[in-house]
Amino acid sequence: MSPPHPAGTGGGAGEDDRGPLRAAFGGLTTRGRSFLAAGGAAAVCAYVLGQPDLLRVGALLAALPLLCxxxxxxxxxxVTAARSVTPARVSAGDETRVHLRVDNVARIPSGLLMLQDRVPYVLGPRPRFMLDxxxxxxxxxxxxxxxxEQRGRYPLGPLQLRLADPFGMVELSRSFTSFDVMTVLPRIEPLPPVRLGGDANGHGEGRQRALAVSGDDDIIPRDYRHGDDLRRVHWRSTAHRGSLMVRREEQPLKARCTVLLDTRRNGYVSSGxxxxFERAVSGAASAVFHLMAQGYEVRLVTDTGLLVPGPESQAGDTTELTALIxxxxxxxxxxxxxSLSDARAALRSGDCGLLLGFLGTVSEEDAAELDGLRQRANGAVxxxxxxxxxxxxxxxxxRSLTLAGWAALPLVPGVPLGQxxxxxxxxxxxxxxxAR
Structure with a gap:
């Protein structure tokens, strides 16, 4: 849930250069202008006919719209407004609730309020409300x-406010300036709990060292931390450094997976x-979500060389990385x-682990690039x-993709990705x- 966000607090954005008060008179409705005209006509008739009572009627008729x-x-x-969006991120097809709050901070009551929040066309008609x-x-x-039903990032707002008096004499508009953003994520398909591979050989910090035949001279120790087992103290390093040093714990590496998404326009013949293309994006999102939940270390790469998370990104927890992708x-x-050459260049360093490609039309040149990518992977689908x-x-x-060493499967419309x-x-x- 996003916190209540001020939808605006200053003057209206629609006021013209004549000044706010003069602009306010431009909000007179047909009824209000008619009352002013009738009041003026009554005043003229009172002067011509010498009827002071008619002058009082004219003054009353003109004073009512002016007072309004x-x-x-x-x-x-x-009048201030705030907006909150719950949740701010949803999957395609799911609903988001938008909560509007309007406060009257004046010392006098407001008139009738009409609210309209701007939303993109794909989210439906603009919501309108009447408030007493x-x-x-x-x-x-x-x-x-x-x-x-379409993924994307959509602005909600700004809020438009129209005030009217009980007599229908005046209608004044105000447009706030701030807006919130609703993010619609790709549709996620459930996948069966089968393991495709991608297990890395070796260990985490333990891969930085190997036990020597004659002892533990090659161990890279670290500083002692409160709670460490004293049996892990590395006495030789402690004597050398003058402070307690302990052996590092050997941690297995996570299984890794690289998801390749082909976004080339010439690889897809339709849109919508x-x-x-949308099935490919949904498939990539489903794979990322599923593998992250299984404990994989996942990264996304596209044909443009975009890599998420990038090499300069700091490691975060699974939830943060999943949200980023x-x-x-x-x-x-x-x-x-x-071509897919930029994707191959982005993955030039390091092991891809399991390689999953969601591809459009694959040419012979693409198959050659994919063959090079497959050689740096533990398996490729x-x-x-x-x-x-x-x-x-x-x-x-x-068949050309299979000859390049990939397990090639069609992404058929209407067929669940799980199959x-x-x-x-x-x-x-x-x-x-x-292979064995």
Missing amino acids: VLVLHGTRSR RIEPGGRREVTYRVRS PDSA METLAVIGHSAGT GFVASGQLPPEAETERL SWQQAALELAARDVG
Whole structure:
């Protein structure tokens, strides 16, 4: 949940250069202008006919809209608003609740309030509310819901406020300036709890050292911390440094996985929520979410060379890293690239672990690049967008990817990713058995 965010506190954004009071008179409705005209006409008739009572009627008719202008002008800048969004991040198809709070900080009651919050077209029609007058120091709260079938980042606001007096003489508008952001993440598909591989050989800190045949001279110790077992004290380093040093604990490395997402525009023939590209993005998001939950160390790479988390990023916990990758996938779009060479360059250093590719159309040149990527991985699975080429051509593309050492599976519209995921696990297991 995002905290209540002020939707605006200063003067209205729609006031013109003539000054706020003169601009307020521009808010007179047809009824208000008619009352002013009738009052003026009554005053003229009273002067011509010499009827003082008619002058009093004219003054009353003209005073009513003028009084309404002054009252609404005094309360418009004293009405504040705040907005909260719960939750601020949702998966495609899920709802977000938006809570609006309007406060009257003036010493006089407000008039009738009409609220309208600006939302993008894909989130539905603009929500509108009518609020009765708010007493001095009073508050009104309203809630509306929005949802989107399309991933992305959408602004909510700014809030527009229209005040009207009970007599319908004046309507004044005010537009606040602030807005909140709702992030719609890609749709996540549940995947079966099968392990595809990606286990790293070696150990974490223990990979930095090896026990020497003659003893433990190669151990890299660290400073003693409160609570460390004294049996792990490394006395030789302690005598050398003059402070307690202990042997490092050997920690196994996490299983690693690299998810490759092909975003090239020429790799996909359609667009929209049900397009092959959106299925690829959803598949990548599902794989990241599933593998993170299984304890994998996951990173995302695209054909443009974008790497998330990047090499300069500081390691965070699983929740933070998952959110980082998911938010990247929420806003990712097509690239103008034509090859996968930038992705290969981004992964040039280090082991890819398990390599999962969510790919568009794969050419022979792409297969050569993917072969180079596969050589730095413990296993490679390619989910290739299906339904974009004639069946014979798609079969040939899958075969070229298989010859490059990948387990190639079609990403068929309407078929759950979980079925292909289980098939990938079987193919990788069969490859491991064959390699032995």
